[in-house]
Amino acid sequence: MKDLDFLRRRRSVPSRLLGEPGPTPQQVDALLAESVRVPDHGKLTPWRFLRIQGEARHALGELVAARGLERDPMSPAAAVEKDRRRFSHAPVVLTVVARLTPGHKVPEQEQLLSGGAVCFALLQGAQALGFGAQWLTGWPAYDAVVKARLGIGTDESVLGFIHIGTAGVEAPERLRPDARDLLTDWAP
Numbered sequence: 001m002k003d004l005d006f007l008r009r010r011r012s013v014p015s016r017l018l019g020e021p022g023p024t025p026q027q028v029d030a031l032l033a034e035s036v037r038v039p040d041h042g043k044l045t046p047w048r049f050l051r052i053q054g055e056a057r058h059a060l061g062e063l064v065a066a067r068g069l070e071r072d073p074m075s076p077a078a079a080v081e082k083d084r085r086r087f088s089h090a091p092v093v094l095t096v097v098a099r100l101t102p103g104h105k106v107p108e109q110e111q112l113l114s115g116g117a118v119c120f121a122l123l124q125g126a127q128a129l130g131f132g133a134q135w136l137t138g139w140p141a142y143d144a145v146v147k148a149r150l151g152i153g154t155d156e157s158v159l160g161f162i163h164i165g166t167a168g169v170e171a172p173e174r175l176r177p178d179a180r181d182l183l184t185d186w187a188p
């Protein structure tokens with residue numbers, strides 16, 4: 001089963017453990033180029049990317065912290081600080097944005113799933129390039145004000161912020177389900 005080693009070794013690295021160096025612009029280009037090779041029923045390309053890097057990460061953190069306080073003025077200082085630093089750890093955050101075609105014969109669920117596959121391809125690709133990565137959403141992904149400031153339309157949604165960088169320490173493994181417990185054989 002050596003062929004499956006890559007999948008067996010795949011794991012996320014918490015974004016707070018990610019730092020410099022991040023992928024070069026060429027590596028990001030290559031990562032994106034391969035990550036669009038996902039199943040996409042109807043070839044609708046129901047997703048797009050938004051890159052957040054450099055100073056823009058800190059600016060987004062400030063914006064998110066301010067919005068968090070607006071949502072909850074009683075928010076504890078630690079939560080506000082966590083929001084401020086949310087995008088500041090990994091050098092590059094690739095946002096996968098779903099842009100669905102409603103009413104198409106390909107159901108919206110399938111279009112969303114295709115975008116989820118893009119997120120997972122980015123995780124795997126980042127790891128294959130020797131980086132750590134984590135797929136995060138959190139409340140900012142669903143907040144109308146943050147979305148608008150990111151230039152994400154009301155008809156679009158954030159499927160994930162994929163944080164990519166170099167892992168400072170080895171990522172902890174987590175308990176995985178035993179697939180055999182999840183499997184039944186259908187019988188007519």
Ligand SMILES: Cc1cc2nc3c(=O)[nH]c(=O)nc-3n(C[C@H](O)[C@H](O)[C@H](O)COP(=O)(O)O)c2cc1C
Nearest residue numbers: 010011012013014134135136137138139159160174
């Ligand atoms: C759509 C989606 C959103 C997620 N958002 C968060 C999040 O906001 N915060 C978080 O701690 N983990 C989040 N996760 C979980 C992490 O991406 C990741 O699965 C977890 O750190 C375990 O890593 P693993 O990939 O090694 O299983 C999310 C996962 C998915 C699929």
